[in-house]
Amino acid sequence: MTYSYELPPTPSHTVGPFFGYALPFPEGGDLAPAHHPDTLTLRGRVLDGAGDPVPDAFVEIWQPGPDGSRTGAPGSMRRDPVTGQGAGRNGVDFTGFGRISTDADGQWAVHTLPPGGVPYVCLAVFARGLMHHLHTRAYLADDPADALLSSLPEQRRATLIAEPVPGAHRTYRFDIRLQGEGETVFLETA
Amino acid sequence: MSALPPDLSQSGIDAEVAKAQASATTEHHPPRDFPPYRSSALRHPKHPPIPLRDPEAVELSGPAFGTTDIGPLDQDLTRHHTGEPLGERITVAGHVLDRRGRPVRRQLVELWQANAAGRYAHQRDQHPAPLDPNFTGFGRCLTDDEGRYSFTTIRPGAYPWRNHTNAWRPAHIHFSLFGEAFTQRLVTQMYFPGDPLFPFDPILQAVTEQSARDRLVATYDHDLSVPEWSLGYRWDIVLDGPAATWFEDEEEGHR
Ligand SMILES: [Fe+3]
Numbered sequence: 001m002t003y004s005y006e007l008p009p010t011p012s013h014t015v016g017p018f019f020g021y022a023l024p025f026p027e028g029g030d031l032a033p034a035h036h037p038d039t040l041t042l043r044g045r046v047l048d049g050a051g052d053p054v055p056d057a058f059v060e061i062w063q064p065g066p067d068g069s070r071t072g073a074p075g076s077m078r079r080d081p082v083t084g085q086g087a088g089r090n091g092v093d094f095t096g097f098g099r100i101s102t103d104a105d106g107q108w109a110v111h112t113l114p115p116g117g118v119p120y121v122c123l124a125v126f127a128r129g130l131m132h133h134l135h136t137r138a139y140l141a142d143d144p145a146d147a148l149l150s151s152l153p154e155q156r157r158a159t160l161i162a163e164p165v166p167g168a169h170r171t172y173r174f175d176i177r178l179q180g181e182g183e184t185v186f187l188e189t190a
Numbered sequence: 191m192s193a194l195p196p197d198l199s200q201s202g203i204d205a206e207v208a209k210a211q212a213s214a215t216t217e218h219h220p221p222r223d224f225p226p227y228r229s230s231a232l233r234h235p236k237h238p239p240i241p242l243r244d245p246e247a248v249e250l251s252g253p254a255f256g257t258t259d260i261g262p263l264d265q266d267l268t269r270h271h272t273g274e275p276l277g278e279r280i281t282v283a284g285h286v287l288d289r290r291g292r293p294v295r296r297q298l299v300e301l302w303q304a305n306a307a308g309r310y311a312h313q314r315d316q317h318p319a320p321l322d323p324n325f326t327g328f329g330r331c332l333t334d335d336e337g338r339y340s341f342t343t344i345r346p347g348a349y350p351w352r353n354h355t356n357a358w359r360p361a362h363i364h365f366s367l368f369g370e371a372f373t374q375r376l377v378t379q380m381y382f383p384g385d386p387l388f389p390f391d392p393i394l395q396a397v398t399e400q401s402a403r404d405r406l407v408a409t410y411d412h413d414l415s416v417p418e419w420s421l422g423y424r425w426d427i428v429l430d431g432p433a434a435t436w437f438e439d440e441e442e443g444h445r
Pocket of ligand 1: 016018304359362364
């Protein structure tokens, strides 16, 4: 049987300003198991069209494990069965998923492991004022053979490449500019 | 563009909405640039998005959630404190499907909302309506093998939001959903049938097609009402995303 029909999708809406007590979870940005020697830090800001920080946004990350596995693992949002409160990750398994709110300066940071098999991690950005979230990629290394990067003009392609931070251990900067000069390349996925 | 200052009256916003809807080109999802929703002005990209056509894209897989991510009371928002919250107790339930009508199984559904008086348990919400010590307004659950979700909660109140003069949000519940692919991610809002505030709300009206707006409105379902306990609202959710179409020729069960 072929599926000749398509259901129309449920429309997207903004996350609004008041998600902060609901969606963030303990250790949301700490994907790497504690003290893992390969841990890298990916940090940046979310900026609006005036260049101002966006303090009421959150960023989600999804990536393969270091072994290239794309199945993820449960436990990102682990709950304590006694108190019902957030318990944090178990400190051993790599779930591949994280969620981080921006702070008052629009800053976010994740501590993760290198993605296996691809040079990038997937990011999604949600904010008050943004009626439909945005997908992008942070490339941890330039790759001339990458299909997406090589399809982009030089100036735009640069917005997808995370810059190593000089003097900081295994740390990369990736700013997300929603609009205007240096606007980040966002990906159409639907 | 006019040099006149923007008209912040409801009728001025209504005129902007009508104009923006008339020129909208998006079919299902709202345009990210919707001037009557003031906060969108500096937060929408000017460049068109780049289509992702790579069948090996990591975005076609997605995070996994399980029972360890969920607490036993997470889907009953009326059980998070020692007392009963104020307001009308409701059951909200439905199916999560992909665009081919297949159930989205064992995926995370998160929900958050204002209390019965229209106040969020959030410090930045300064609407002078009472907080409810017995209601926080956040829940989550996993869909079952049929793609079903269910929550017990309180019907939220409408609230003012300062987008323009006399701006009120119709009562709504925020939802966050995951599919099998990261590209199926959805954050949206559910509304209640017959709300008189619908035509005045530039956020709902940013969904420019009436038929698409209708898909954000739950249906009262008497069979879902629990005797002596709660009123039932049914709301089915369809996740967008290329996983529904890219793999048309493949077997089911891909990731
Ligand atoms: Fe709201």
